Structure formats: structure tokens, C-alpha cells
Amino acid sequence: MRFSGKANVLITLFLFPAAAVLLIGCSSAAGAPVPTLIPLVESPPAPSPIPTSTTPAPKPTATQVPTALPPPTPQVAPASRPAVIAAAAPVATPAAATEAVSAGPMGKPGGSLRVAGFADIPHRDVHQSVQEALTSMGPGLAYSRLLRLRTGPESGQPSLRLECDLCESWELTGGMDYEFKLRPGVQWQNLPPVSGRPLVADDLVYSYNRLRTPGWPNAQLFSAIEGFEALDPATLLVKMASPEADVLMALADGHSKVVAREVVEQYGDLKEAPVVGTGPWLWQEGAEDTPMILTRNPAYFEQSVPFLDQLEIHVIKRSGLEQSGHQERLAAFLVGQVDVILAPPPQWRELQKSGAQFDSFLSRQSGTGVLLSMNVQSPALSNREVRRAVFKAMDPWDYVDTVWSGQGYASVGVPVQTEDWLLDRAEMRNLHFADPSEARRLLASWSGGEPVNIQLTVRTENFVEVYSQLEERIAEDLKAVGFNPIIRRLNPARFNEIVWGENKDYQLAVGVMPPTSTINSFLLALLHSHGRWNISAHEDRKLDSMIERQAVELDPVRRRDQLKDIQRYVLDQAYLFSPVTGSSRWVFTPGVAGFHPNTALSEYIYWSRVWWEK
Template sequence: MYSAQPPDVPKTLSTQMQSHLTKRAFPLIPQIGVLALIAALLVLIQCSGEATDTTAMPTNPVVKASTPATTPTSPASMLTPAQTPTPGPTATPFVTPTVIPSPTSLVPPEGLERGGVLRFAVPEGSPHMDPHLTVSAGLLTWGAGQSYSRLFKFDTVGGSAVVVCDLCASWQQLFPTTFRIKLREDVRWQNLPPLNGRKLTAQDVVFSLKRQATPGFPNAAILSNITEFTAVSESEIIIRLAAPDSETLEKLADSHSRIVAPEVVLANGDLRRGPTVGTGPWITSEARSDRTSLLVNPDYFDDDLPYLDALEIQVVPSESARVAGMRVRIIDIAQASYAAISDAADSFDTIEWVGISNPAAGVEIALNTGRGPMDTLVIREAMMLTWDPEAWNNDFWDGQARLSVGLPDLGIGAGRLLPGSAFTDRFNDPASASSRLSTKGLVSAGNVIIKVGEFGQNYIDQAFAMANGLASVGISADVERVSTRTFGDEVWIGGDFDIAVGAPPPVLSTTAYLYAVHHSDGPWNSTGYTDPEIDRLIEAQAREYDIVKRTELLLELQRRILGGSHRFISATRTTYWMWWVYVHDFDPRTPRGDSDFLTRVWVTERPA
């Protein structure tokens, strides 16, 4: 457990914080209230009688390659293959200097009531407190990692995700591989020892980024295309790249790229046990494996944020306990399944909910182009025409899923994913499937094995539905169930399958995904599909800084990938949240794990 006492209130309370306290809708939860809250949740967990079903995920492979031009930003320390120079667009430099407007300059919402405590529950906690030594969202997105800032962050106001300055005031792109970043002058470390509110310097930022990039550290791959971090003054930093990378600013805005102070690290050698002292909007007052308490930072450089006084984040692995906590208003917000949230919303008309779709996660279907009969494009097309993803969506996925090529999308640049209409003519037409098979003289085929990972019963059910579809045109298919670890070893790494059904490889970055999965030399190109034009487009988009031009390249890439009829996501994964109506502006889209939206959440008085 880590516990830190914030500064004495009378000595450090800013005008903003005093305003928060005078406008508070209700008092902060006292310690006895927190203990009661935890006790109540423990009772709910015990009463639920639910054993948490945890499925082991396969270990991400470490793939050796020559010097990569771009690197994955997946939790794995996976390297991408070297780029092969090909014709294509050159990097389009940004206008210089570029000043990114602060998203917090927005007018506060009408009827805003400042203050109060937001209490919510998440399924997983953090293994420890060091943001550079874990990939855990329990720390970096929903935990004490929110006490740290980054050079950049994502503004999700308005439905998209735009990279904006966090600690920076402005940046310039001097060359396609060189950035100059100027820091804000008003940023101070939180008023806790050993920093005691001293001013942030460029040397602090360089120390932190170099530490994150340490070979062997779990988040080093995010920054591995950066060859130099240099503090040229107290407030300016030069960053140089090994090769042009259109995702450079996104990587610096990633939730794993938290800025930590050298004194705090050097005091204990690492930050596993804390203390957590950052420059962010929240002060970590207590952090344990089962809960985190965050208080508003009275000296935060944005005087208008956060709107709340505190966050109380409970780790509750049991879904039934989270739902029960919501029903009795022990917590204000909870993550749960669609069925659980739908039931709660039907029971309480003052519960709101949202589903956030991830086009890079869900149910991936892969056809091995190195094995017959999948080695023929027309036959792969015919196989897809026997399948009905719309029916699977309704039967297995609550009608909430959609089709995707698998490209990760942060919402940066509207319209960079293929629309649903692009998939319309590729499925659910058995007559056309039979016709295509007959043109190849294939009336019936030998036995095909559909290998499905045990990621959940719905995956299994869908695999059998796929086998039935193939049987309708004379293709015999058996379903083989394997553990998730075996699926990772045999499918993701080994490519040992005819048709595979399971979770896609865990790669979060668009460029990393394209290089790893779809490039001819990709370490996770398990379908064996190769197309020189796809390789060229992957390499071109990786160095194209212009958002509009890059979007055009990404759309063309997806069309060519879909045209190969070898890999797609039949049902995107959706994460569901519910909250009471007295919680306002809760918008849990977290590009690259960014949860800055919590600074803009506000609450009105809870009903008695």
C-alpha cells in the first residue's frame, strides 16, 4: 500500500480549490465513509456467489528484427520489421511553429456544479505504482497514473480524439525527423516531498522519457523510433527520430508516457512502492491493490480543472458485485456486460449507459492462404459469402458489434475506417458462393479445420455457425477448440491453422498493427498473405504526417486488405459503462489509455 498525505489545506489551498469547496454539492467522503463503502462492496462480492472467471491470455512474442522505422505500441516489446524503401508520399512537415490550443479553454458546461466525489468501480487493479514498469490500465488509465502528466494528451471533446498539448506550450517540426518542443512556464510538481512544488524543467522530461525508453522496460517500444531526447534549455526539448513517424505525437500522448521526476525515482531505485508525485490534475492520497483515492491538485496549471474534488476508484473483479453496488448507489459508475447494464437500465430509469466499440478487438477470422483450398482467392471469397456476420451479431453479440478490417482507431481524423457498406457484398450470399466454387470445379472440398480459441462461449458458438455455413455449399469443416495460450502460440506466432477464430493480436498502434499483421514480413502475418502494394502503402502511411493524406492511404490499405479475403474482424469488442443521471459528461473513450476526460466530469447532488 502507498499512502501520501497531501499538504496541509490551510497552507496550500489555492483560490480555485477554495472555490471548489464553497461550491461543493456535498462534503468529501470522510475516512469512515470510505471504510464503510469498501466493507459494503466486500459484502456484495460475497453475496454474489460469483467466482471470477479469468482466462489466461497468451504471452506476446518478442520478435527480433533489423532496425525498425516504426515500432509497435502494444504492451509487448515486439519489434517491427525493417522498412523496404518504396515509392510513395514523402513526409509532409507540420506548419512551424505549431501552438496547440488547450482543450480546457472550452466554456464550462451550463449548470456546472463544482466539487464532490466520483465513486466508480473497475474490474482490475494495478500490480504496483511505477508507470514505466507496467502496462496495467489499472494504474495508467484508472489509477494513480492519473497524477502524472505527459508532453501531449488527447482531447476527446466533440466525439473525436485530437492530440493537444499537456505539459507543452507549443511544438515545431524542424525536419521530418526532428521536433522542438517548448514547455509551459507555469507547471510545478505537486507540493509533496521530495519535490515540494518545484518547477518542472526540460531536464525532468528528458530524464523521464529516457527512463521509459530503457531497453527491456515494458513501455520502451513506444519510444524506440526516437533516437535522441535533448534539453536545450530549461524549457525546450529536441526530439530526433530514426525515421519519419506519423504517430510520434500520439506516442508522446500515450498513457504509458507519463512524466516522472528524477529525485523520486532515485530515492528508492524505482516507483513500485511510490511515492506518486506528478504534475497532473490529481494528487494520489492513497493507492492500494483494491482501491485508489485521488484528490484534486490545488496547484494544477489549469485553473479551471478538474471539476470534481476527488475520485474514489474501487477494484471489484466481480461483475455482479459492481452491478449490485450501482443498484444501491454505493458507486456512481460501473463497467459491466451489455446484459447486466440493459437489465439495470430497465429497472432504473435514472441510469444511463454507453458502449464504446474497439475496431481492433473482438472476434477475428483468419484464413491461411498457404493451405488448400484457402490458397485460392475465389474460394476464400466463396467461404466468406457463406457466412452471416449480421446474424452472428444478433445471436451472439447482443446486436452491438460491427465489422472491421482490424485497424486500430483513435478517432484522430474522422472517416479513416471503412464504412459498413464496404462489407455488404462480401457476406451472406450462399448462391454466389456456390457459383464461384463451381467456376473452380470445386463441388465439395476435403475437411477444413476451424481452430477457435476459448476466449468465451460466444467465440465457440460462432465457429460452429461458420462450419454450418461452409457445409451449406459442400465444404466440410470441423471445429477444434484450443486454450487461449495455445491459440497465441499456434495461430498468432506459428500460423498453424486452416481457419482461425479468436481474439486478434494485441497491437494498439495503427502503424505497429499494419507492420506486424499485414506487411509481407510481419511477425504476426499468420495468414501468409502478401501484396507488394499493401507493403508500399503501409510504409507510405507511416511517414505521412498530413492527416488527410494519411487517411486516404489508410482507406486504400483497408480496401486492399479486405479484397484479399483472408482476415477481418466479424464482431468488434464493445466495452459498456453505466452511471446515474447525477453524473454529467462521463465519456469513457480512452485513446491510448488516456482518461483525461475525468477532469471534465461533474456531479450534482445525489438523491437521498
């Protein structure tokens, strides 16, 4: 196909204030408006055949949202949340209970750890906020959940591997319901008005029903669950409304905390009430503008942990024109005021040059970071070969190394259970990226050798160095293969309207991922043809069917293979990918040991595993 003159392509590059996105301050609920993106907190069989047609994508048409998704006919994902719900019965039905209690960690007791926090808490009601300072670096540390994420030196990342917190085992019953046996001997913290009484299953029923109060920020976490029932004091039944392969992740989410009925009934809510949980830490009342203090719970149900006597959260916020507070937190670390900070790429580079002594840990969290997507309804990008030329012009691994200081990795962006659910680098790079010669050939075959104008639209609010550098690198790489990049900048409101709104008016968008924390919330919101965002604006029945099939697949091996096929298909169609999937560099004082943070799903149990070697 040949054209005379210059073809025009619009690229939207949206920049946000943080160096990466982590600890997303939002659950995977889909009933919310356009997402508020939270800055970095300082979290097989052969693949299915892939069509190679280059015909333009058809324009989506409105479709009635069904109440069921009978396979194999693809249907519309329910609008109330990003998940497929009623389909064929789940395929995996364990015959026996799953025992998932990890062996206790080993460490030395004693000492205090000073952590650089990032924000003051709005109040103390952990069910009425999604703020991460409250959830995972504040009063929320005093609470337990039914399930949690595994953490430790043996747990690779990214990871959504689950283990019991308040339970000792679970099993699938009746086809799709879950029955949990609670740990024996769990007691509420010995504080009034609960005063150390035993935990019972009714406590979980009460907490979950409170959490799903209509209009509350995390109400949609349990949208696939019909209800909860205490079969006896030690047994909880989770009754499913429809099959959902990610439902256990909702129960492990850091916002799914178990709270005490007595406290709510006495105080009306938890906003100014005493903090009473069953977790490893006791919240200590303190004066305003002083560190948040948590002390070891001596009656915690896991023996020996926490190892530390005390955890101090020193809130260090931005001053003056500094946009994020990262520089102030780095300064506090260098002078010994805190023991642990998060170091985004600019601060990491500065720290490496400082001569200071420190240790570090790189935490990888899928489902966060930077997302590049293409609007297939735009004239040029309706052609798959042009979209492939965009991909092949780029070397995202070079972006990670040179711009992000190694803090990230290239992927499709979807959250994964374990790292072996990702496509490996060799496969992605060899087939889809880092081939400018092929990019030039593909583009020239479409444009007839004429330059293709590309407009990069940049979100201007809270500009950050690494994003401006990424913009420059993308523009350079596109120009090198025959595109003609022209930069345009928009304010945040206009950007949200044209990229995330229903009437999309962009062609190529690059920016921070929207808040998705599970496999289904990503696939069904971003990649399903009728997803809440469907950021590529495609109508792809084959992809929809693949997404719906994995959404109810309970066998982890089959689901892993299905997810890999989806990733291959998405890259082959060149809909979207993540050039820099989220990673966070934790920096800490030498002598801090046992620190292996996994911040996916707003996890926080890792603080109880930290100890001082010296």
C-alpha cells in the same frame, strides 16, 4: 477447377475470457514474445487498382532485414518493432508551430464519483508495468504526458486525435525532428520531495530516458526516436532516428508518463514511493482492501478541472467460478455501491431487463475486438475465391447486433485517426459480406459442388457466452453455403503455437486481436509480409509497398486515403477482417455528466472532465 471428394479446411476459433478487448495492457512494442491478451477492462482519390488474380499465394521465404526501405522497392520491416523505418523524407513539413491546446470544458464543481475497478495494482512504478489498473485507473492518474487524446462530446470515436497535455505547441523541424514548447506555469504537485517546483524540459528528457530502459515493458515505445534534448527549460527537441508517422502517438500513450527525478533518486524506483506528478489528481495513501482514492489537485495547470473533489476506485474482482468479475460489478451498481461500471453484452442485456435507472456511453476503440484471418498457405485458402466465399457467407453486422448487443462494428480492424478513415458500412457490406448466394457460387466453382470440411478450433480457457454464440453463428453461416464445419478445441498453449507461432498450423482463425494500438503497429505486425505475426502468412509485395508508403506519410489527408486503399485491398484479397471491432458500454448513475471516455492508447484524461449535474 473441379475436385472429387471433400475438400478440407481448418478453422481455428480462439476464445478469450472477456466480452471484448479494451485498454490493452501492452504498448505497441514488437520485441515481446507472443502477446498476452488482456481482457476487457471495465478502450479522397480513387483507390489503387486491385488485382483479381486467383493464383495460389507463393510460400514466404526468409529475407534479410534491411536497415532502410528505399521506395518504391518493398523491403522487410525491422524485426525489433512493428514499424517501417528509414524511407524517403516525410512529405509534410509544417512551416509554423501547431497550437493544439483545447478550450477548457464547462461543468459544475464538487462531489465524489465511485468507479468499479477490476484489479489491484502490482506496485506504483508507472514505467515498469503495462497494467491498466495502474496506468489509467489508479496512481497513473496523477501523472501528465506531453500529448494526450482529445475527449469530449464533439470527439467522435474511434479516434486517435491528439492535443497538448504538457505542451502548448509543436512543430516539425529539420525534416523529421519535433520541437515542443511547454505550457508555462506547470508545477509539480506540492508533495515532498519535489514540493511544487516548476516543470522543466529536463524532466521530460529524464522520464523518457528512464521509460526506455532496456528490458522494461514499454522500452520499445520510442524505438523510432534517436533521443531527447532540452533546448531550454521550456523547449523539448525530439530527435528522430527515422521517419515514423505514428511517433506522436507514442508520446501520447498513457504509459509515457512524466515522473519526478527527485522521487526516483530518493527511493530507488517508484514501486513503493510517494506518487508525485503534474496531473489533475492527487493520489491518497490508503489501507489494503480499501478503495483507491484520488483527490482534486488544486494547483493543476488547467483551470477549473477536475470538477470532482474525489475519485474512488472500488476494486471488485471475481468470486468463485465467475470468470471476470463483471457480474459482481453489475450487482454493485444495481445496489448503489458504485456509480460507474463497464457492462459487456451479457451484463448489458441483464441491466436493460432490470428496470434500473441508468445512463450509458458507447466507446468505440479501433485496433481491439475480434479478428478473423485466413492462412493463405493452406491448400484451400490459397485460392482467393474460397477466401471470398468465407467472407460472403458472414454478416458481421448481424453478429454485432444479435450477439454483441450492438457493442462493436465491422472493420478491417486497423486503428484509425478518426472515424472517417474507416471504410463505410455500405461499401464493405455490398462488396465483401452478407451474400450467401454468391458465397455458394464461389465455393461450388472451386469444389465442384462437394461439401468442404471445415474444422473450427476453439481456445477453451475461460469460456465466455458471447464467444460461444459467435462460434455457433459462424458455423451456421458457413454450413449454409456449402462448408461442413467441425469444431475442435485446443488449450491456450497449443493455440498460441499454431496461430501466432512462426510455424503456423491453421487455416481460419477467429479471436481476440493481438495488442496493437497504432496504425503502423497493426499494419506492420499483422499485414506486412515480414511482420512479426503476418497472421495470414502471405507474401504480398504490393501490400507491403502500400503499408510502407503510409508508414512515413505525415500529411493526414494523403495518409487517410492511403489507409482506405489498404483496407480495400485487404478485403479484396480476403486476408482478414474484424467482425466485431471493440466497443465498450459504460453505464453510470443518472446525474453523472461530461463523461465521454476514449480509452485508446490507455487514455485517462476524461476522468477530470466528469461532473455531477444534480
